[in-house]
Amino acid sequence: MAGTVRVELCAGKALAAALPALARLRIRVFRDWPYLYDGSEAYETEYLQTYLNANGAVVAVAWDGATPVGASTCLPLTEADAAVRAPFAARGCDLAAFFYFGESVLLPAYRGQGIGVRFFALREAAAAAWPGVRFTAFCAVQRPPDHPSRPADAADLTGFWTHRGYTKRPDLTCQMRWRDVGAAQESDKTLVFWLHSLNGDPLP
């Protein structure tokens, strides 16, 4: 029951301890549309290394008793992967003014009860506490409207993100690679950024 779920912030050693749960949740949740990620431990180990190495990384973990049922990550953009930093650098942005929100993954049974809102609030508090940070950013995968795996009842998070004060920025995109469910090889994906101003400053 989501009513009993508590959300805790993890940094440092607690973050390292939370990474296996984050990997399991990513593999489970991102297998679904629109990510269609055929996750592997090898990919996860490499991907999650960023959080281990980063100064300022924080993971919010949602616990149902002793079971992790959701997780959400963030770190200073300056500590994020080169692919994530690239569009901001190309645009001439001050990377030190941004916190990057890596992912939110919550098991379906726990959705629609405010845990995702809490993930945003906790990450924005972590971002606001980091010296010099004025903006938060995350990116979401773009899939063609006629993609054969798009479910008829596909969830659309546009409203959820807009209600959190985020603006879609099609001028800011990055490329990532992973293997889709049913595919033989990894393929490039385009992800579009959404930005939010923590203090009301205009978005760059």
Ligand SMILES: CC(C)(COP(=O)(O)OP(=O)(O)OC[C@H]1O[C@@H](n2cnc3c(N)ncnc32)[C@H](O)[C@@H]1OP(=O)(O)O)[C@@H](O)C(=O)NCCC(=O)NCCS
């Ligand atoms: C994105 C995701 C984490 C959202 O989590 P969620 O817990 O379902 O989201 P919430 O319940 O907090 O918010 C959904 C709506 O319910 C509302 N809500 C319901 N109960 C609530 C409560 N008790 N407190 C606050 N808000 C509540 C929220 O306000 C929101 O509505 P709004 O956008 O109109 O304001 C979840 O859908 C998910 O894991 N999706 C799959 C992975 C994914 O796509 N991740 C995003 C890209 S990384």
